[in-house]
Amino acid sequence: MTIRFIAASRLPTPWATFTMHGFEDEATGKDHIALTLGNVADGEPVLGRVHSECLTGDALFSMRCDCGYQLQEALKRIAEEGRGVLLYLRQEGRGIGLLNKIRAYHLQDQGADTVEANERLGFGADLRRYDLCVPMLEHLGVNGLRLMTNNPRKVDALTKEGVDIAERVPLTTGLNPHNEQYLSTKAGKLGHMMALGDFTRAGDVDIERKP
C-alpha cells in the first residue's frame, strides 16, 4: 500500500468547517481526501462515510443516482454530531472511470440496467477497492466506524481489511423519478440493504424546468 499523507487544511462548508486531509496514492496516481470533524482519535467508534467519487452526482447535481444526496446527508449528520469522518475515494463509476461511466449511462439510456451496462462493456458490476482506507484511517487515528452505507459488500470489504465496523447506519435519501429504477436495481441485483419505502424524496428546486 502506497498511500502517503501530503497536507491538511480547513474546509468551510454549509454544515461545518471540516479539516481536509489530502493523500496521494503512489501506485495509481490518484489523490484521495478525508474530511474530519472533532476528535476522531479518541478510540471510540466514529460516525463515518466511505464515499466513492461520482462527479456527476457529487458536483453536477445529477439525479440519475443517489450519490450527491448521500454526500450532503453524510456531511450534515457528521456536523449534527460534531464528530465524524468522510473518506472521499477517487474511484469514479464504481472503479471504471468517468468516460466508461458515460458509456454505461448511454447503454442505460437504451434500456440496460446499471449492472448489465457494466457487463456489456466488459467490466464487473463493481471494481472498487477499500484497502486504501486502512492507511488513511490509521493516519487519522480512527479506531472504528459507525458506517453510513446501505452496501453490504462495502461493510464486508472493510471488515476484511481489518476496519472495525461497530455499526451500520442506513443512508436512504434522494429518491426521485430519475433514480427510482437505479435504486431498485441496487436493492435487487447489488443487494443493498434498503427498500424504496425507506427513502426520503429529493426536493425539487424552484425553477422553471425544461425536459
Ligand SMILES: Nc1nc2c(ncn2[C@@H]2O[C@H](COP(=O)(O)OP(=O)(O)OP(=O)(O)O)[C@@H](O)[C@H]2O)c(=O)[nH]1
Ligand atoms: N458504473 C457505474 N457506476 C455508477 C453508476 N451510478 C453510480 N455509479 C458510481 O457508483 C459509486 C457509488 O456507488 P453506489 O453503489 O451508489 O453506492 P455505494 O457507495 O456502494 O453504497 P452506499 O454506501 O450505500 O452509497 C460512485 O463511484 C458512482 O460514480 C452507474 O450507473 N454505473
Ligand SMILES: [Zn+2]
Ligand atoms: Zn452517482
